[in-house]
Amino acid sequence: MFLTKISVGLCLVLAAVHIQRSQAAVEQLEHLPDELQKYLDTLHTTGDLTEQSGRLLFWASINQFISKFVESGPELLPEQETYLRECLEDAIYPVFMYGSNVTHYGERVKRQAGPARRVRREIRTMTVNERFRYFNAVNRMKTDTSLPPNVYDFLAAYHTGENIGRAHFGPAFPSWHRLYLWIYEYFLRLQDPTVTVPFWASVLDDAMPDSAQTVLFTPGFFGNPDGVIRTGPFGNWPQINPQTSFSRNVRGGELFTYAGVERVLRRRRNADILIPTAQADSNFELQHGAGHVFVSGDMNNLNRAARDPIFFSHHSFVDQIWQRFRNNQRRSGINPQTDYPFDANDPRFRPQHSPSATAGFTGLGGAETWTQSLGYINAFDNLVFYEDVPECPSCGNSPYLYCSFTMGRCVSRSRNDMRGRPDVQRFTPPGGRVARQATQDSSWGVCQKWTLFNDVDTKWMQRSYLPPGSPMYTWAYIPVKVVIKRPPEYHGFEQYSLYNQVSHAPYSYKDELYRGGSQKRCERCFDHLDTVGKITIVSRGLNYGGCADESVLLDNRLPVSEGKVAVPVKMPLGSESSEVILAAFDPCGRACKPLFKKASYDGTVTDSKFSGGIKVTYSQPEQFSHSYSEAYLNMWDVHSPSSCPTQNDHDTMVTFYCDYTDPWIWEPTQGSQIWSEFETTQEGVGYQA
Known part of the structure; x- marks a missing residue:
């Protein structure tokens, strides 16, 4: 017996030593980068995870941080500089000439009778010819080399790098994108003066039983929903960097919702709907983020989002909603032009969003004087008219919509509904031949495909950070365990549920398995839950420009279920480490709690809560793998x-526990600069914990 106890004790000590040593390969970051922590803390001041979607909070914050990882574009030649300057001056001329109370480079201009207002309508209410004319004009921009490497990609590059900080996370969010749409539409109309940017009213798709099946992701609209875009008007588009691809990974989930839009429209001040002072239930920018996450692929990374033409239709709808908001302001006696919310004494407001700060459309000449408040002026209201979102019973007489009398709302038809229509199955340029497609969309089979799991090829994601001559292996694969508690909203197989059961003392800490979580879920959470649960793990580089999304499937019927997944991070090179943040979310947008394995030399091994930040090094013993197969x-x-095979958890340092009980996950870590600021300004509004 004595020898047995010695053996057991020795094993525990060796296990602890193994875990401590292996932390040299996968370590917990002491704290998140201060910049990222400030973004998270700013959103925390507007509401916690019981009031706002954890998925969208994280998305908005991490996209601000990773905007620094941007690819550089080609330089302008002298003749291209002249062309751009003349175009931008011509584009903004109607705004200054035909608006009211507008100053043109320091000179006040009287309002005059201007051109007819541009009409933007929902893309499914356009005629086939109108829709294809628009697509054709976009393709002409892609082949027009008046600006390098072509007009479309040159304009897409405006939505990268430092401009992400100007366009997002502040009161200039709607105004910057309004100005961006105007510039984009100007160049579009150089190709075809009859076209305008149609809006994608994603409320029509959110109302579907499975929004991922919307007719919009067909060859006759925006092309295939998953992988590299091979079908439709933008199939096989070349990219600036030949190592990257233009891709999507459309997933089921929330988009703009009727209820969410109504909450925004009930407000009367921009301060109530825009970061950093937005009300938790009507944060306009976070609501818009759902569309980016839904389309995923390039759209999920703001540095790359404008490479997908659906970006501009998505933001056309954002602008349509904001125009309705501004119309409501006028009815309430508020001048929208002067309602720019900025407080220089509030540390949550960043200088880039000062009304006098540059909007970042630096293309020579007058564009360098365009400020963030320019998009707020009333002139745009006189130049653009938005049609309403289609309503029942007619739904805009669109064959791609139908009226749901149970909801009293118009709903998009699915790909399966439309599979017999030639204008949906293929893209035909106006007056031209049917465009050849590289592949056939798989949705035209006999049975409708209900997507549960979209396998993601992470290899396409931002490989450009690796220079020529890099090692063969570019990704390291980290094992991550996921444990979920049965979602309280899932009502199948009630005999397996522990909820509403009576707790008994002998179970001690297991009592928490009887309690449901309190985190905010998306409004149609019930529609996104099935017997098979899907947890998405996201990996975002903190010192490199790489990203990956992976998923693990679990059993929602059981009180507790667990699974494992291999998550890609950049392979560390030599003495250089890879720093990354991992996060996990369920289909309802709720955040899972990250835990890191720690051990002491007395043999105690525990999982401790942390922020999800890890550092991967090439120290021994390795706790990562060089391929998926090796990882599994x-x-x-x-x-x-x-x-019988048994699970090996020795090198699984990270676990996500999805119990949805934590009101916040990304608290400042003691010892960081943010923590010091918090300690000295606990009564301030900047970084409340």
Whole structure:
């Protein structure tokens, strides 16, 4: 017995030593980068995870941080500089000439009778010819080399790098994108003066049983929903960097909702709907983020989002909503032009969003004087007219919509509904031949495909950070365990549920398995839950420009279920480490709690809550793998030819526990600069914990 106790104690000590040593390969970051922490803390001041979607909070914050990882574009030649300057001056001329109370480079201009207002309508209410004319004009921009490398990609590059900080996370969010749409539409109309940017009213798709099946992701609209875009008007588009691809990974989930839009429209001040002072239930920018996350792929990374033409239709709808908001302001006696919310004494407001700060459309000449408040002026209201979102019973007489009398709302038809229509199955340029498609959309089969799991090829994601001559292996694969508690909203197989059961003392800490979480879920959470639960793990580089999304499938019927997944991060090179943040979310947008394995030399091994930040090094023993196959083989032990495989958790340092009980996850870590600021300004509004 004495020898047995010695053996057991020795094993525990060796296990603890193994975990401590292995932290040299996968370590917990002491704290998140201060810049990222400030973004998270700013959103925390507007509401916690019981009031706002954890998925969208994280998305908005991390996209601000990773905007620094941007690819550089080609330089302008002298003749291109002249062309751009003349175009931008011509584009802004109607705003200054035909608006009211507008100053043109320091000179007040009287309002005059101007051109007819441009009419923007929902893309499904356009005629086939109107829709294809628009697509054709976009394609002409892609082949027009008046600006390098072409007009479309040159304009897309405006929505990258430092301009992400100007366009997002502040009161200039709607105004910057309004100005951006105007510039984009100007160049579009150089190709075809009859076209305008149609808006994508995603409320029509959110109302579908499965919004991922919308007719919009067909060859006759925006092309295939998953992978590299091969079908439709933008199929096989070349990219600036030949190592990257223009891709999507459309997933089920929330988009703009009727209820969410109504909450925004009930407000009367921009301060109530815009970061950093937005009310938790009507944060306009976070609501818009749902569309980016839904389309995913390039759209999920703001540095790359404008490469997908659906970006401009998405933001046309954002602008349509903001125009309705501004119309409501006028009815309430508020001048929208002067309602720019900025407080220089509030540390949550960043200088880039000062009304006098540059909007960042630096293309020579007058564009360098365009300020963030320019998009607020009333002139745009006189130049652009938005049609209403289609309503029942006619739904704009669109064959791609139908009236749901149970909801009293118009709903988009699915790909399966429209599979017999030639104008949906293929893109035909106006007056031209049917465009050849590289592949056939798989949705035209006999049975409708209900997507549960979209396998993501992470190899396309931002490989440009690796210079020529880099090692063969560019990704390291980290094992991550996921444990979920049965979602309270799932009502199948009630006999397996522990909810509403009576707690008994002998179970001690297991009592928490009887309690449901309180985190905010998306409004149609019930529609996104099934027997098979899907948890999405996101990996975002903190010192490199890489990203990856992975998923693990679990059993929602059981009180507790667990699974494992291999998450890609950049392979560390030599003495250089890879720093990354990991986060996990369920289909309802709720955040899972990240835990890191720690051990002491007395043999105690515990999982401690942390922010999700890790550092990966090439120290021994390695706790990562060089391929998916190696990663999954390392998750299992087989001790003999006849033995049953057993799980190997020795090198699984990160676990996500999805119980949805934490009101916040990304608190400042003691010892960081943000923590010091918090300690000295606990009564301030800037970084409340």
